[in-house]
Amino acid sequence: MSQTSTSEQASFLTPTSPWRAWWDSERLNDARLMKKVWLFSRIVLFLEWAAMLFTLGDTRYYHENITRMGLNGPQSTMIEYPTPVLWLLKLPDLVSFGHRWAYVAAFFCLMFLLDAAFTWTLWHDGGRLRGKAVAFWSAFVPLVGTTAYLRFDIITAVLAGWALLLLRKKQPVASGAMIGIGAAIKLWPALLWPALLGDREHGSPRRNRLLTSLGFWGSGCLLAIASLVWAGWDRLVSPLGWQGQRGLQIESVWATIPMLWRMMTPETFWVAVSDFNAWEISGPGTELFQTLASAAMALGLLATVACYLLWLRRGDQRLIEGAALMLLVIFVMIVANKTFSPQYIIWVGGPLAAGWAMASENPKGSHRARSDEHHLAEISEWTLVITLLTQIIYPIGYASLVGHRPGMHGATLVLAARNVVLCWVLFKIAAWIWSFLHPRQIEATRLATDAER
Secondary structure, three states: OHHHHHHHHHHHHOOOOOOHHHHOOHHHHOHHHHHHHHHHHHHHHHHHHHHOOOOOOOHHHHHHHHHHHHHHOHHHOOOOOOOHHHHHHHHHHHHHOOOHHHHHHHHHHHHHHHHHHHHHHHHHHOHHHHHHHHHHHHHHHHHHOOHHHHOOHHHHHHHHHHHHHHHHOOOHHHHHHHHHHHHHHHOHHHHHHHHHOOOOOOOOHHHHHHHHHHHHHHHHHHHHHHHHHHHOHHHHHHHHHHHHOOOOEOOOHHHHHHHHHHHHOHHHOEEEEOOOOOEEEEOOOHHHHHHHHHHHHHHHHHHHHHHHHHHHHHOOOOHHHHHHHHHHHHHHHHHOOOOOOHHHHHHHHHHHHHHHHHHOOOOOOOHHHHHHHHHHHHHHHHHHHHHHHHHHHHHHOHHHHHOOOOOHHHHHHHHHHHHHHHHHHHHHHHHHHHHHHOHHHHHHHHHHHHHHO
16 A cells, blocks of 8 residues: 555656646746736737637627517528527627627626636635646637637536536536536536536535536526527427437547548548538448447446446535546537537636635645646646647638648647547546545545545
8 A cells, every 4th residue: 555655646746748847836826926817818819819810700700690689580490400599699688789799798798707717716716726726727718829719608608617616616506506507508507417416515414416406407407498498499498409419520539530631632531511511521420420429428427327337326525526527428518429519629728627626625745636636737738739739720720720731731730639639538537436436435535534544
């Protein structure tokens, strides 16, 4: 046991990246410094937008559909998204008076304010590791690029992060409601609800589970009923059918081999925008990979459910473990999916940033603190790499990726590298979860904790 502990401790003390010394310094607890870091990072993001000549991104699509909703009705407007999204996208329209650029500016500012609010809560409620939470989030958003503020996926990321922070503040109803609202906007956050049911650190577990579930189901059902009344049943369920009919998107993990094959024989494959507003690839083997993706998704979700059940059955759950399970769900949804859009990576940021706040529950220097912070640091580093590579793919290299241009080879290789790292991070998250679900690992952690006492 002593040899194992010594080797683990050595691995935690060995720097794994050039910025680890700054990352572990006390300077991250300087409020003024962190304000400057966050502000500078957002200026960088604005400059990225300016360098791309203030691209409109998907906000043009939002604006066009929202302005026509009065004529087409909600039943025929953006049926790929849940109905509450229409209410959300109407907000910038209320202050833009129908002008496209005003709508884009209003949408951009709305996402900026949401980002600022989440950063403030990370600092205010992040505990002793709040500096690391803010530092990660400050770096993450500009690495996402202009997509962060020009699509609404940052909302679901922030809601998931807030759900964890509110649970830490002993507000289970509000915590569950965050996930319920997120599910009403993007559907997939519904899978995060069980991750909030293991709070045994803040009061009665049974009471917390009941209140969290009440917040989740209450908010979700309320929004579903409102959607049904406003736009009808067909519009309520349309996003489910939309997702099921899509083909193999070029950025997905399962499209990696066809995309590499296309790089060598471009005439063999066909890449074009489908009826689902996505660039999809078709050609030899693509149907097989599509089938494999569907099977992988089913297996991934079953494995996630099994992890949830083992975790809830085990007892003595911790908030940081709930954050790890959230990350597992999100990476399974990304890696196993036959589709991948650049905004998907935004989903990871909120729970991962909030994970640092959850790790603050551990006594500083304890075995659990060292272990959790090691896993979080490793996953954070690789996530930032994934995020940067994703921005290189889109929007920087996307024209080359989809066309037969000189940069197609480079863009395809970056895509393949990004997808390999995605699989690697999913493996690291699974290993982390194994460390607190496997009986032998649980016993080793218990013995180490007892020895510290």
